[in-house]
Amino acid sequence: METTHLISIQQFCTHYNVPKTFINALHEYDLVEITISENENYLQTNQLNDVEKMMRLHYDLDINLEGIDAIYNLLKQVENLQSEITTLKNKLNFYKEQ
Template sequence: MGTKNLISVQLICNHYNIPVSFIDTLNEFQLVDIIIENKNLFIHKSQLKEVEKLMRIHYDLEINFEGLDAIYNLLNQVESLKEEITLLQNKLRFYEDL
């Protein structure tokens, strides 16, 4: 597996001035997936946005990791419900136009 779509955890931590243990703890709470390749830690590029969001919540709002886990899951549920509402509205519009 190549590192084309992966970002080094060390690079992220250096860029945002956060400890590697932050990403490790996110991994322990299953909020991000760490990929180990050639003894280096990586995350997928698609998870970078989530890491940034979780970092802001944790450091700016001083929310602990248990709270981060709860907030993250609630935000995912809200996003899922929004998608479902959009789908149902589209179906309703289809049937109203008949």
């Protein structure tokens, strides 16, 4: 399997000094996707920013995993609503110009 867009969870945890159990807990809450290849667990590189944010929420602000789950679900809803607003504004501008 191609691993160019993946980072080993072991390597990630060593670099950031976090336990693997934290990443596994995020996976249990469906906050991150873990890819398994050749008996090694990987994170996708496009998830790294989100994982770093979750680490800060958990370790710096002492927010538990349930809170992180709620926060990220609300943030996804806000992003979806913002995208929908942009789409509707574009449609409205299209009809105004005609």
